[in-house]
Amino acid sequence: MLSFLINKSELEKKISVAxxxxxxxxxxPILQCLLFSLENETQIYATDMQTFVISKLNVYEINGNGKFAVDAKLLEEIVKNxxxxxxxxxxxxxxLVLKSGKSSFNLSTHSEPDKFPQIELEESGIKFELETSILSEMIDRVLFCASTESAMRALxxxxxxxxxxxxxxxASDxxxxxxxEQKVNIDADFDFILSLKSMKELDxxxxxxxxxxxxxxxxxKKVWISAGDITVIMRIVEEVFPDYKRVLPKVFKTRIIFNKEEFLEALKRIMIISKRGDEKVRLQINDNILVLNSQSPEYGEVNEEISIEQxxxxxxxxxxxxxLNEAVKKIEEDEVVFNFVDDLSPMQINSKDVNEYLYIVLPVRA
Structure with a gap:
């Protein structure tokens, strides 16, 4: 028999990640479980075979050692409540018996916890450190552009x-x-793809x-990222990412600068009609004026006009x-720049100072 005490806040935090x-x-069924292992230290493990999470638990009044696997979603709901x-x-x-105040839960566990998959942590490899806030910002700037189609493995x-x-x-769909991009203290050159699910777990x-x-x-073969007593291990995607540099425009024939909030407010009204039509907005640039237009055969038409620097x-x-809406919202500065090659080529969106990030959007046919 084994037993231990743990604070709810500690367990809830670790389970929410795992x-x-x-x-x-x-x-x-073992992959729907969290594995608790009480050996030299108490840890929980979770995996879908693509991503592994290992969390050290701060427990006390420990008696015995061993391991057990319990349904993750069930345990998460119990701990929250x-x-x-x-x-x-x-x-x-x-x-497994859980007692908290006047509540007592008697739970079944997986009959063969030893079948829970393990992953080897290689000693060799490239190692570096990143500021948490920097990586968080970088992920936020790109994750929404990744393809949600699992069949498109490279994207x-x-x-x-x-x-x-x-x-x-x-990221691209x-x-x-x-x-x-960010200047970082990394000596080696390398590249890899992490799946959307792994990236969401990391986020x-x-x-x-x-x-x-x-x-x-x-x-x-794997990337592992440690934040204190939680480690996320992710298998890389064995695919080749398309050459993104080929779609970055080199020369622009038209460039406009405008106020971010004014554009987003106008676009919000445009989308009232566009979502009831063909999900299309027409941008017409002429003499320092940007006209946004959308039409729906059944519901009508909308026009918005904003002043720009052209x-x-x-x-x-x-x-x-x-x-357009999702990209412009990610621009942190008040002024946004649209850079155009022509009416058939990808358009580049960036801040006025092209500050560390940019977006490329393909036009749609008229």
């Missing part, structure tokens, strides 16, 4: 590239692209941690308004 890594669609700060775990002969994630002392993150870890510095290790030729071009 439970996201649990496989939701799996034929193997108990109304006292201390939770007592007792495990014996396949039965269903985020491309990491370290080169010349810079770390770049790139084939219709738009997001790129962000969740970063949002939960108070650690200012992350430790990153890459062994050319450089270069007049232009008329169509875009998916959702893509």
């Amino acid at each position: 439970a996201n890594a649990v496989g939701s669609k799996t034929v193997d 108990v109304d006292t700060e201390q939770i007592l775990f007792s495990y014996d002969m396949g039965k 269903n994630g985020v491309y990491w590239e370290a080169k010349g002392g810079y770390l770049r993150l790139v 084939g219709y738009r692209l997001a790129l962000t 969740n870890l970063i949002k939960q941690t108070d650690e200012p510095i992350l430790t990153v290790k890459f062994d050319h 450089e270069g030729e007049d232009l008329s071009i169509n875009f998916n308004p959702k893509f």
Whole structure:
């Protein structure tokens, strides 16, 4: 028999990270579980075979040692809803008892906890540190552009590239692209793709941690990122990311600068009609004025007009308004720049100073 006490806040925090890594669609019940291991230290494990999470638990009044596996979602819901700060775990002969205040749960566990998958932590590999706030910002700037289509394996994630002392993150769904970079203290050059699910798990870890510095290790097959006593290990996607540099425009014929909030307010009204039509907004640039137009055969038409600073030729071009909205919202400065090659080529969106990140959006046909 083994038992231990743990604070609810400690367990809830660790489970919230680990439970996201649990496989939701799996034929193997062990992958729907969290593995608790009480050996030299108490740890919980979770995996969907693509992402592994290992969390050290701060427990006390420990008796015995061993391991057990319990349904992750069930345990997460129980821990969220108990109304006292201390939770007592007792495990014996396949039965797990949780006591918290006047509540007592008798839970079944997986009959063969030793079948829980393990992952080897290689000693060799590239190792470096990143500021948590910097990586969090970089992920936020690109993650929304990654493809949600699991069949598009090369695009269903985020491309990491370290080169010349810079770390770049790139994501694309084939219709738009997001790129962000930061100067970092990394000596080696490397690149890899992490799946969208792995990236979301990493993003969740970063949002939960108070650690200012992350430790990153890459062994050319796996990436593991540690934040204090939580480690996320992610298998890289064995695909080649498309050459993103080929879609970055080199020369622009038209450039406009405008107020971010004014544009977003106008676009919000445009989308009332566009979502009831063909999901298209027409941008007409002429004499320092930007006219936005959208039509629906059934519901009607809307026009919006905003003042801009214009450089270069007049232009008329169509875009998916959702893509414009999501990209412009990520620009942190008050002024946004649209850079156009022509009415058929990708358009570049960036801040006025082209500050560490940019977005590329393909036009749609008229």
